[in-house]
Amino acid sequence: MSGLDHVDTDRLREWLSEVREGETTAALMLAVAYDKGIGAGELASWYDRSTESVEEAIAALDSPDYVAEIARLEGVDVEAVAAESNLTVESVEAWFAGLSDRPVPEAASVIRGYAEGAVEPLLTGEPSTVFHLDYDAMTERGWSLDDPDLFEKAAESDLGLPEYGRFLVEPDESILEAAERGGRSWPYACRGGACTNCAVVVVDGDVAMPGQSVLSDAQIRETNARLSCVGVPVTDEVRLVTGVGDLAEFADLRLPSPAEDGDGARPASD
Known part of the structure; x- marks a missing residue:
């Protein structure tokens, strides 16, 4: 034996x-x-x-x-x-x-x-699938970030883009870059990890953030917040809630948006 x-x-x-x-x-x-x-x-x-x-x-x-x-x-x-x-x-x-x-x-x-080598951030080296759900769409349906079956509910609902969907993140791009490549219009400002315009909350999976300088340890560990502009998935799948930058815990860390529409969102791609 x-x-x-x-x-x-x-x-x-x-x-x-x-x-x-x-x-x-x-x-x-x-x-x-x-x-x-x-x-x-x-x-x-x-x-x-x-x-x-x-x-x-x-x-x-x-x-x-x-x-x-x-x-x-x-x-x-x-x-x-x-x-x-x-x-x-x-x-x-x-x-x-x-x-x-x-x-x-x-x-x-x-x-x-x-x-x-020198200490480097964790990078998966493999593509990851990101499932996303809009915060406002979530609350309008009475759902909560604490719901253990949140994304199952979203998948079974009538939600579609832009409120709910999925896309592939390649190893050489951030979550925000991959979202934009797929034609999604997500909020952003600095694109360098120094504001919370692009903040998301990770519900399942994990995301590294090399270079971020604005989120507190409590926001990262307790709220499970990440910045999509520098966020890199380190699990095969990630489920996250978008559009949380205006919440009280992040609002003070926002920057004026350079986007034409004035709300921090990049104009949608054709």
Whole structure:
């Protein structure tokens, strides 16, 4: 019977040829040996470690989130990446854990990029689908941001563009840029993360904001607000509510709009 509950040992063996740090190699070897039936106490004597430290190393890798542990062992500064991305540490760890779905050499290459280079914001590298719902359309129907089935209600309603819809965000563009590419007229002003004209509230999924300088930590963490002009999806799908820039918690941070219509919205594309 396997000693590991959550991770395929063959997968860990693949990682052995890709990692660079001795501590990562040692942790992987401990987990592989443990899976072969060698006890933590015996491994502790082999590696001149305490049994507790061996058990901790094995437990960290015997997890669905094991790639996040590999990233840390390889030298990724998760806290710094989170700060640069305006994300929680938990979101960044979940993103690295999600690399387990990719081929090992590809996942290892991503980790090396973050471990060896300067601290960079989290960027998914893959297209993401954004579902959007207008705040006024939501409240007119008596719905709330707290509704657990908010977007299910929207999908089953008679709503369509511009109040409700979806579009694809490519890896090299912000949510606002992708919305505009699809002909949507969303509010904006500075386009550089220094005002809240383009603010949205993320209901599901997560969005990094490299370069934002105006939202408070409480607005980001508690309200789940993001700025679409610098917002970059870091999950396959994102569901967000638009048109929240006039709400009391954001209104004081708005800027005069450069758009012709005077309300902060870009004129619609043909």
